[in-house]
Amino acid sequence: MRAVLGPLALLAAFLPLLALPFAGEAAGGAASPAGALLAALAAALLATALGGAAGLGLATRFPGRRAALAVIALPLLLPPVLPGAALLLAAGEAGGVATALWHALLGAPVVAALVRLAAGRIDPALLRAAEACGAPPALAARRLLRPRLRSALALGAALSFGLALGESTVAAMLRAGALPAPWLPVPLAAAALGAALLAQGRGGAG
Incomplete structure (x- = not known):
């Protein structure tokens, strides 16, 4: 299992970067608020799939795990304005894909970090108790x-969606020199989503 999840984590970390140059000619664009919402939704789904696989892989030990952790953590250390500026260079007007x-x-990386933490919170004593009762190890873990x-x-999906909206807003502001009027609801929606997630987190902690 570790031999499978380890390379899968590395693949999930690098796959979007490798696929980006081949998406340059895609049509549709995300230069409008509606396009940004669609791109954010697609990004949230893709980030959830890739980050979930990476998080499960990183919850195990395998050769190269530290390198994978460093690569996945790198985007989390970037200042917010850098992803928006890089979006103009990497995607520009190429398209929504x-x-x-x-x-x-x-x-x-956000999804991977959350999944890795969730997987690491399983008490080994519970697994041993389930195995003692006759449950297969794979079934007990699942x-x-x-x-x-x-x-x-x-x-993770909600956070990825909010991050994508924020990055698109920064890119639109850098493109126009100021935030265009049609884009005003976008940062408000991202802020409302962040407030809802914060309130839910506090409620769950209480």
Whole structure:
């Protein structure tokens, strides 16, 4: 299992970056608020799939795990304005596919970190107790991980969606020199999503 999940984590970390140059001619564009919303939704779905696979892989030990952790953590250390500026260079006016891939590249590490934390919170004593009762190890791990994984994936998808909206807003502001009027609801929607997630987190902690 580790031999499979380890390379899968590395693939999930690098796949969006490798696919980005081939999406340059895609049509559709994300230069409008509606296009940004569609690109953010697609990016959230892709980031959830890639980040979920990477998080499960990083929860195990395999050769190159530290390098994979460093690569996945790198986008989280960037100042917010840099992804927006890089979006203009990497995707520009090429199309919504390239934009969604770029957003997914930056959102997948968030999902991976949440999934890795969720997978690491399983008490080994519970696994041993389940095995003592006759449950297969794979079934016991799946039953214990599923509720935590579901919450981590949902939170990661929402955060990836909000990050994509924020990056598109910065890119639009850099492109026009100021935030265009049609874009005003976009940062408000991202802020509302962030406030809702914060309130949900506090409610869950209480």
